[in-house]
Amino acid sequence: VHRVRTPGPTPHHSPISSPTAVPQQSPSSLAVPEAPPARPRPSDGEPVSRRITSRHLFAAFTNASERTLYLYGSDDGVHFHDLAPAAYTPANGILRDPSVIHRAGRWWIAHTTAWEGGTFGIISSEDRLNWRHVADIEHGVPCHNTWAPEFFTEHPDGRPRIIVSISAGQTSATGFQPYVLTALDDTLTRWTDPVPLDGLHPDEADHRNGWIDTCVVHEDGRFHAFVKDATAERVEHAVARHITGPWNLLDDAAPVPPNGEHLEGQTVFRLDGGGFRMFLDSYLEGRHYWSDSPDLTTWTPPREIPRLSGTVRHGSVWRETADLLPGDTNPVLPGYHADPAVLHSAGRFWMYPTTDGVADWGSTSFGVFSSTDLVHWSDHGTVLDLADIDWAEGRAWAPAVVERDGAHWMYFCADQQIGVARADSPTGPFVDALGKPLITRDAYGHQAIDPAVLVSADGTAHLYFGQGRCRVVRLGADMTSFDGEPVDITPAGYNEAPDVFEREGRYYLTWSENDTRSPDYRVAWAVADHPMGPFTRASAPLLTKDPERWIMGTGHQAVVRVPGRDEWYLAYHRFARPGGDGTHREVCLDRLRFTVDGRLRPVTPTLRGIDPIAPVEG
Structure with a gap:
């Protein structure tokens, strides 16, 4: 099984060509007990069916560290177990606001690399346990801050995008506007120039701090953005026909937990059977909430995420379904x-x-x-x-x-x-x-x-x-x-x-x-x-x-x-x-299978499995 807390003693190995002999024990006579009375054959039991399963990967940083990636897994998207605590720490800078996807046989995370500067980071893993730095992406927009790069993979053209909040205000942490970059290849190291999202721009009247943490979903031919109003400290809902806009704010804002405002780090993912779930970071309170919606406009009252609320901060969820054929x-x-x-x-x-x-x-x-x-x-x-x-x-x-x-x-x-x-x-x-x-x-x-x-x-x-x-x-x-x-x-x-x-x-x-x-x-x-x-x-x-x-x-x-x-x-x-x-x-x-001389042939693990065997006689 399993659970190796510490390695066992170091084996003393013998050369394969001349194995150490182990004393053989002489067979002893075995007493044969009386056969028990005949019993009815077991029933056939209850047939089981394999269902196509979806599971959820939650990537986040925590209250304890803004430099370390934590990964959690869940079957239902609410109750999470530790998957890879302290999975990755960059050599330099920070790792905040991780956004995770699975593409081309790998997991990818985009993340904030510094409080100030013009780059965001990309890391990757084959197994979710071992991560490596891929690139720091310089977007080229003159700015004070580059925060919360969010992957978006639902565009009809199939190309992955990143929507990132860039601050070009007069001072740091002001005048944020979301920009979208499109990947040029599957290395995710080459991107188009950033394009601002029209309609989500800062202004001196009501939105002087601008807009951050933009999570986008494509549904019913429209793009839905859940974006934080960095002035009012709440999450708003905007829609557009094109990813670059123009974006229009709707009256139905995102769900608001009991504390009211100071929300950010929202991430939205789809549920099995339809509908959506949103996670929200109530950063002043130090709590994390979830809320469900059938249509992206009406939301259930937010509830705290069991076990993780009070620990995790801004992150993202990737739902993946087994590809059973x-x-x-x-x-x-x-x-x-x-x-x-x-x-x-x-x-x-x-x-x-x-x-x-x-x-x-x-x-x-x-x-x-x-x-x-x-x-x-x-x-x-x-x-x-x-x-x-x-x-x-x-x-x-x-x-x-x-x-x-x-x-x-x-x-x-x-x-x-x-x-x-x-x-x-x-x-x-x-x-x-x-x-x-x-x-x-x-x-x-x-x-x-x-x-x-x-x-x-x-x-x-x-x-x-x-x-x-x-x-x-x-x-x-x-x-x-x-x-x-x-x-x-x-x-x-x-x-x-x-x-x-x-x-x-x-x-x-x-x-x-x-x-x-x-x-x-x-x-x-x-x-x-x-x-x-x-x-x-x-x-x-x-x-x-x-x-x-x-x-x-x-x-x-x-x-x-x-x-x-x-x-x-x-x-x-x-x-x-x-x-x-x-x-x-x-x-x-x-x-x-075996070779003609009795050696075991290597077994290839498959998704296909085996065909039903022929009936066993007797």
Whole structure:
């Protein structure tokens, strides 16, 4: 899973060409318990549907720092989680009023670079976590100030624009007028000369300070500008047929929160299903508000943004929708899930994932989904709740489920310890088999998480586990005790998520490298002639990211075999698309293939996914 607070101990790696031998344990006879009475087959569950999902990226600076970019993510555009705190600080100057878009496979932010001067800045990122300076744009207009460059991407010609507030008054911070610049190419480093917005100019009577913070929306053939009157300290609504004007002020001003005035930093974005949402910065009060409108003219009473009000200042929101195409099967489950484990039992495939999207990986229960074809899945609800485990409270992570002698055994993480539970059906309920952890926290000097169990063709069972180090131990016939001591088999590059499968007499160990919060989270593999090793590491990864399609953080894998056939698949999680991160992940399936000499071919992560498999006999 996951949550690497500190790296594990530095592995002592053996050369790939001559792996260190691991003592093999002699097989012991396994007592075969009586078969339980026949049970009804599980129900088909409730079919799940994947919906096209929109997510929201909020870029802002904060009350604590005008030099640092903060990024937040949200599914509903109101409740935000930290995505990249302190994501970027420029080498020089400030970073205020960030305006964010996604274009040409990258995220771009325009921002104010100084209180005074004639430039604004552009930065960019492939993953929203690592940002680089692209350019400081000199607009060429004689001025005192250049504030709040706002991206506008809804022009009918498709070319991105920036609308920036430029002060040419007699003194600093007076006489602001919005100007529009149009990008000349996708580098966003070359722009047209600025053109003033006709009708939004300062005057000595009512608007001597002019107009700042201009957010524009194109709707019903008209351009709508929400712009701050810097003299009256309120946000006004203006419309025009052309982006450069002439602009006409309407009587319906923007929504006004209870404190009345001193509003700025407004940003407007579209909602799923229609309508609009506006964020407003009440800068004197230090609060941030949101309000909704069906038509850009009538607005709901403003409410404070939960958790962020009092922290964030002027920013912008980019809403992005997953580009699912007809026939795409990834992700295979709706919502946020991670760390999939897959079992075939009772004529169906059963997937047991971690429930994701919970702060600090704080999930408290395990559910299960089933499928007959690996594409169409049904939800069977909760199969184990930590509320029923005396020794566990939270952090329900990375289950592994196997069937042996008619019983189903779940090995699971809770509070960074490993437990084991038993059930007569793949749908549970799973009951704690020991009343205590099977492996306690730090029993072996590393995190006791990420169990995986292999039941070999000869009936022996082995448990693999660990973050920072990888260990394996043979399980007793009762599946709740050890036959010997755990052996360290940590391969080079190992972080977590071991998974082992057997094919044609060889044993394949797969694992995840790097931190699950990193876009570079990936899967590696090794092979051995015995389930306890020694394992020889492959030089190339099995699965890694595809930045061009924003498939990031691909890892915590499970290998799936279709019973009776040499047909294999790889289940794994990735950052949810769009807008996901290391706590907002989704589960995918792609085909796994072998070379003629038994090596694993690299798996390409796809949006397309897989086709439904042919029915499994028996």
